[in-house]
Amino acid sequence: MNRPNSNSKNRIQEDPNNTSDTNFIRQEIEADLASGRFEGRVHTRFPPEPSGYLHIGHAKAICISYGIAEDYNGFYNLRFDDSNPITEEHEYVEAIKRDVHWLGFDWEDREFYASDYFETLYEYAIKLIEKGKAYVCDLTPEEMRTYRGTLVAPGKNSPYRNRSIEENLTLFQGMRNGEFSDGSRTLRAKIDMTSPNLNMRDPVMYRVLRAPHYRHGNNWCIYPTYDFTHGQSDSIEGITHSLCDVQFEDHRPLYDWFLESLEIYQPRQIEFARLNLTYTVLGKRKLKILVEEGHVNGWDDPRLPTLSGLRRRGYTPEAIRDFCNRIGVSKADNLIEIGQLEYSIRDDQNKRAPRVLAVLNPVKVVIDNYPEGQVEMLDADNNPEDENAGTREIPFSREIYIERDDFMEDPPRKFYRLAPGREVRLKHAYYITCNNVVKDDAGEVIEIHCTYDPETRGGWSDDGRRVQGTLHWVSAEHAVDAEVRLYDSLFTEREPENAAEGTDWIQFLNPDSLEVLNHCKVEPSLVGAPPESRYQFLRIGYFCIDPDTTSEQLVFNRTVPLRDSWAKIQKGQK
RNA sequence: AGGGCGGUGGCCAAGCGGUAAGGCACAGGUCUUUGGAACCUGCAUGCGUAGGUUCGAAUCCUACCCGCCCUGCCA
Numbered sequence: 080m081n082r083p084n085s086n087s088k089n090r091i092q093e094d095p096n097n098t099s100d101t102n103f104i105r106q107e108i109e110a111d112l113a114s115g116r117f118e119g120r121v122h123t124r125f126p127p128e129p130s131g132y133l134h135i136g137h138a139k140a141i142c143i144s145y146g147i148a149e150d151y152n153g154f155y156n157l158r159f160d161d162s163n164p165i166t167e168e169h170e171y172v173e174a175i176k177r178d179v180h181w182l183g184f185d186w187e188d189r190e191f192y193a194s195d196y197f198e199t200l201y202e203y204a205i206k207l208i209e210k211g212k213a214y215v216c217d218l219t220p221e222e223m224r225t226y227r228g229t230l231v232a233p234g235k236n237s238p239y240r241n242r243s244i245e246e247n248l249t250l251f252q253g254m255r256n257g258e259f260s261d262g263s264r265t266l267r268a269k270i271d272m273t274s275p276n277l278n279m280r281d282p283v284m285y286r287v288l289r290a291p292h293y294r295h296g297n298n299w300c301i302y303p304t305y306d307f308t309h310g311q312s313d314s315i316e317g318i319t320h321s322l323c324d325v326q327f328e329d330h331r332p333l334y335d336w337f338l339e340s341l342e343i344y345q346p347r348q349i350e351f352a353r354l355n356l357t358y359t360v361l362g363k364r365k366l367k368i369l370v371e372e373g374h375v376n377g378w379d380d381p382r383l384p385t386l387s388g389l390r391r392r393g394y395t396p397e398a399i400r401d402f403c404n405r406i407g408v409s410k411a412d413n414l415i416e417i418g419q420l421e422y423s424i425r426d427d428q429n430k431r432a433p434r435v436l437a438v439l440n441p442v443k444v445v446i447d448n449y450p451e452g453q454v455e456m457l458d459a460d461n462n463p464e465d466e467n468a469g470t471r472e473i474p475f476s477r478e479i480y481i482e483r484d485d486f487m488e489d490p491p492r493k494f495y496r497l498a499p500g501r502e503v504r505l506k507h508a509y510y511i512t513c514n515n516v517v518k519d520d521a522g523e524v525i526e527i528h529c530t531y532d533p534e535t536r537g538g539w540s541d542d543g544r545r546v547q548g549t550l551h552w553v554s555a556e557h558a559v560d561a562e563v564r565l566y567d568s569l570f571t572e573r574e575p576e577n578a579a580e581g582t583d584w585i586q587f588l589n590p591d592s593l594e595v596l597n598h599c600k601v602e603p604s605l606v607g608a609p610p611e612s613r614y615q616f617l618r619i620g621y622f623c624i625d626p627d628t629t630s631e632q633l634v635f636n637r638t639v640p641l642r643d644s645w646a647k648i649q650k651g652q653k
Numbered sequence: 654a655g656g657g658c659g660g661u662g663g664c665c666a667a668g669c670g671g672u673a674a675g676g677c678a679c680a681g682g683u684c685u686u687u688g689g690a691a692c693c694u695g696c697a698u699g700c701g702u703a704g705g706u707u708c709g710a711a712u713c714c715u716a717c718c719c720g721c722c723c724u725g726c727c728a
Contacts, residue, residue: 275656286726305728
């Protein structure tokens with residue numbers, strides 16, 4: 080990792096869009112740096128449990144923890160908090176690593192697993208028993224709940240709380256040796272059953288659980304709880320700043336109690352608010368339900384806010400990091416509008432995505448005065464926002480497809496597109512004027528007849544003539560068929576989880592979140608593009624090649640539509 | 654109800670006793686071979702409420718109101 084860095088922080092502070100440069104966490108870290116609290120070190124970590132895929136909320140956490148380590152010239156670890164063998168799988172480890180790398184972060188050789196600390200944790204537990212600070216308890220789960228008390232009533236001491244150190248040592252060894260049945264005994268911290276902080280009411284440190292661990296097989300039949308694992312893991316790794324969700328704020332006294340009782344190195348935990356997004360759900364359990372109950376097609380369904388879903392949808396890591404920088408960091412509850420995320424990908428793709436012509440809902444146009452059989456290759460710039468993007472050639476011929484929405488027989492005011500008697504520009508090609516239309520028996524327009532002006536090649540007119548509209552098109556003879564998947568929000572409610580008292584969020588799934596269009600017409604240059612290639616379909620939106628694409632069939636995902644002020648005008652007219 | 658943490662424009666978010674940054678959204682406008690982009694303009698006499706301290710308060714004090722989290726041998 081680069082050492083002294085005097086520039087990266089300044090670079091960030093110069094970016095007016097970045098609100099993270101002055102956030103309260105950085106202020107605390109700077110105070111620690113100034114006071115020499117951690118000998119000037121900054122060492123953070125991202126501690127996922129491998130029981131699901133990463134989502135945009137994790138991206139926020141990663142950007143905060145890793146971004147801070149980078150900016151203060153420190154280090155960051157990736158640690159899997161894998162202390163519950165029931166829910167964890169190796170598949171998730173791989174998926175998480177892939178996503179973190181994809182986001183653009185490299186933890187180098189600092190990849191750790193809490194489960195690798197099991198032996199140390201076991202020794203820590205014995206140390207607490209020896210200090211009289213932990214005891215083996217025989218209460219059943221139900222009994223323990225009763226003894227714990229309530230939010231307003233204090234708990235009462237377990238009848239097993241005063242076992243001798245010797246007996247506790249023997250019993251705990253017995254737990255490890257498999258002498259007791261699952262759930263029959265626990266090791267508990269001896270703290271204070273009357274504490275107003277429920278986490279301090281003699282929390283469980285170890286449970287008996289005969290389940291194979293994905294990394295350690297059947298080596299263990301007792302597993303430490305998260306509370307007894309997390310803080311010590313940070314300590315073992317020499318983390319200076321443990322940045323986490325505000326939900327762990329009242330666990331901090333417990334972590335500190337363990338660390339102080341164990342007399343081991345103590346990191347500083349700082350909490351921030353988790354991300355919430357409109358029209359979706361974030362939260363491992365809910366996402367898992369969507370995937371496992373088949374409401375979506377896997378963890379990488381483009382409608383999901385998972386990183387793999389966003390990737391498949393066409394989001395770039397740069398756009399996601401930009402989003403995370405823009406939303407800032409605080410402790411206040413928040414609900415970010417999905418439009419904020421969309422802004423970041425549009426901004427990113429506007430600068431980078433090659434423009435191509437594609438017609439999603441085609442209607443044929445015949446240019447009556449264009450020579451039959453003639454084909455011209457026309458120059459088209461690949462990206463007007465990028466002067467280095469170059470140009471390509473696209474074929475033009477007598478019959479083309481245009482968007483059905485770009486023609487109206489009886490247009491309203493402000494409709495700048497094709498209509499009988501109207502002249503419009505075909506992007507990169509010619510001006511055409513509509514003469515008449517052919518309809519089928521149902522009255523639907525099936526063919527639009529036009530004439531073109533040969534003097535307007537390239538889309539220019541020397542006589543100063545102005546046309547109101549510019550249409551995208553594709554030569555019928557050269558067009559390639561494609562499947563295009565249009566996505567809308569996964570939920571119909573802004574806050575599916577809070578939409579109605581006592582209702583199930585799943586009922587707010589949007590039945591129209593996926594619309595598949597077949598026989599869309601795209602320009603031939605798109606043949607052979609690899610998955611994840613991203614384009615702007617001119618005048619429509621940003622699209623990305625889906626991995627379902629074969630040599631026979633192109634499949635595109637719509638990442639996000641272009642902003643559409645015509646749609647707004649239409650809405651206002653209704 | 655006990656504890657913890659929050660409350661600055663529609664959504665985020667700076668602000669740290671000297672008179673409300675910025676982004677998204679929205680509304681106008683300029684420009685335009687994408688109704689895109691870019692550019693310009695507008696958008697909190699107000700910081701949960703009520704008092705108080707002060708020459709001066711979003712910032713300090715007091716009380717109250719509202720929201721979120723905590724009663725897994727999940728993380």
